[in-house]
Amino acid sequence: MFFIVVALISRSEVITFMYLTDTAPENKNLSIPDLWIGTFSNIRLVMYFLLPVSFSLYISNFLSIGFESTMLEYTLLRYDSRRHYLRVKLSGLFLRVVFYLTHLSLTSVVIWVLLGHSFALENYHYIFTYNSLANIPISQLYSVFIIKIIAGLFFIGVINLVLFLVTKNKVLPMILIFIFSFFQGTLYLYVMNDVLLAWLPFSQFIHGTTVDYTPFGFNVSYYSTLFQLSYLIVGTALAIIAATFLFSHADISQDKNKGDN
Amino acid sequence: MEKVSLQNVTKQFKNELILDDVNLTIQSGETVGIVGSNGSGKTTLLRLIAGLSYADKGTIVTNDKILTPGELPSEVGILIETPQFFKSLTGYDNLKYLSRIKNVLSDEDIKQTLTLVGLDPTSKKKVSTYSLGMRQRLGIAQAIMEKPTLILFDEPTNALDEEGAATLKSIIVNLKKCGTSFLFVSHSRVEIAELCDRVFKISSKQLVEIND
Ligand SMILES: Nc1ncnc2c1ncn2[C@@H]1O[C@H](COP(=O)(O)OP(=O)(O)OP(=O)(O)O)[C@@H](O)[C@H]1O
Ligand SMILES: [Mg+2]
Secondary structure, three states: OHHHHHHHHHHHHHHHHHHHOOOOOOOOOOOHHHHHHHHOOOHHHHHHHHHHHHHHHHHHHHHHOOOOOOHHHHHHOOOOEHHHHHHHHHHHHHHHHHHHHHHHHHHHHHHHHHOOOOOOOOOOOHHHHHHHHHOOOHHHHHHHHHHHHHHHHHHHHHHHHHHHHHHOOOOHHHHHHHHHHHHHHHHHHHOOOOHHHHHOHHHHHHHHHHOOOOOOOOOOOOOOHHHHHHHHHHHHHHHHHHHHHHHHHOOOOOOOOOOOO | OEEEEEEEEEEEEOOEEEEEEEEEEEEOOOEEEEEOOOOOOHHHHHHHHHOOOOOOEEEEEEOOEEOOOOEOOOOEEEEOOOOOOOOOOEHHHHHHHHHHHHOOOOHHHHHHHHHHOOOOOOOOOEHHHOOHHHHHHHHHHHHHOOOOOEEEEEOOOOOOOHHHHHHHHHHHHHHHHOOOEEEEEEOOHHHHHOOOOEEEEEEOOEEEEEOO
């Protein structure tokens, strides 16, 4: 259901953005590749806000499943160590990232087709325009996008896991991600090219995808795809270390007040 | 061979000291009982041995593994107080979910375990509709199904009817014959005395052996 909402909102976001930047084709419909690339490079609402929040919602059940009292005890005693258990959880999380991206893309394509867009060969989105000027193979463009989105979502997933382990609550991580995304999205409106923004966690998986495309990109001198990927890898590693530490030292005890799951 | 060895174990929650300098060893094939009043730390002791909680001081070795933070003992079955499961699944599906982790049981093994504890393996009843005693039986099935060499039972006869208690007793007697070690925890000494080789009492935060 929320995939449909995301598909609708991102469509209107892309159209608004292209209209504002005067890159929208006159009297012509946008193609589906335009909308897809537009969605995953949209800073204003989609990537800063909708993606982290909807992904957080998407995985909240998965993160907390099996953490119900006594079920976790039975589960853990079947593993070699708590690290082992976390590793399995993290691989599940990675799969969720892939499912989410596939699921979201397919739903969006269906919605966009229903709204009259087609896979027309002509593309108007500035990333495509830039790309054909620079002679970058189109498959490379897509691969880079997909790798960055997966790395970014996995990072957000691990942050969610850490928040879940700290709060021991299923809903609170979502609320925190919501507030943070909202804060970052609002901040963007005021300090568009600020260094601070380049260092915030949810900027990472988006600005790197636009940074190559000046004048639309993000103008901080050291900011590049390499910076972005290093940030995501180091950030994910740190978050995994934090999760391991928290979980290894946690007292797994029954919550006597909560009988139901 | 020692299944469990606790040396100078101290555990406190915030500033409340629960166990103070506790020592205990359980040999392979031995059955040990622990009694104590409510809140004396019986369940806490079981959690420590299972690696679900860690000692503030002292060493715990369970099945040859030193339990430092993050480590879990192998081949240990546990049943702690009121067992909880995935409520929207059947008893069989819950056991199936747990068995996938080690992946050593066949579907037939799971069904046999369910029958052994007196539950119907073909029942489509969800755990949410189970009675307390049925949940307890499912908890026992979960603890014994992979034939661990050490089983930790926290008041296993909770909510069981007479027939259930008798079934449990015969399961334990059979497993003992196969060399399984047990640690029982209960507030009633009568309940566990006949099954145990040794019985301890938690009194003023320490373990004291009871000799008759
Ligand atoms: N996670 C926890 N945080 C803080 N205190 C705890 C925690 N778990 C147990 N305690 C405290 O430790 C003490 C011992 O608890 P424990 O559950 O081990 O008692 P018990 O002997 O099993 O009691 P019962 O017979 O009622 O089952 C109690 O005072 C309890 O309040
Ligand atoms: Mg207890």
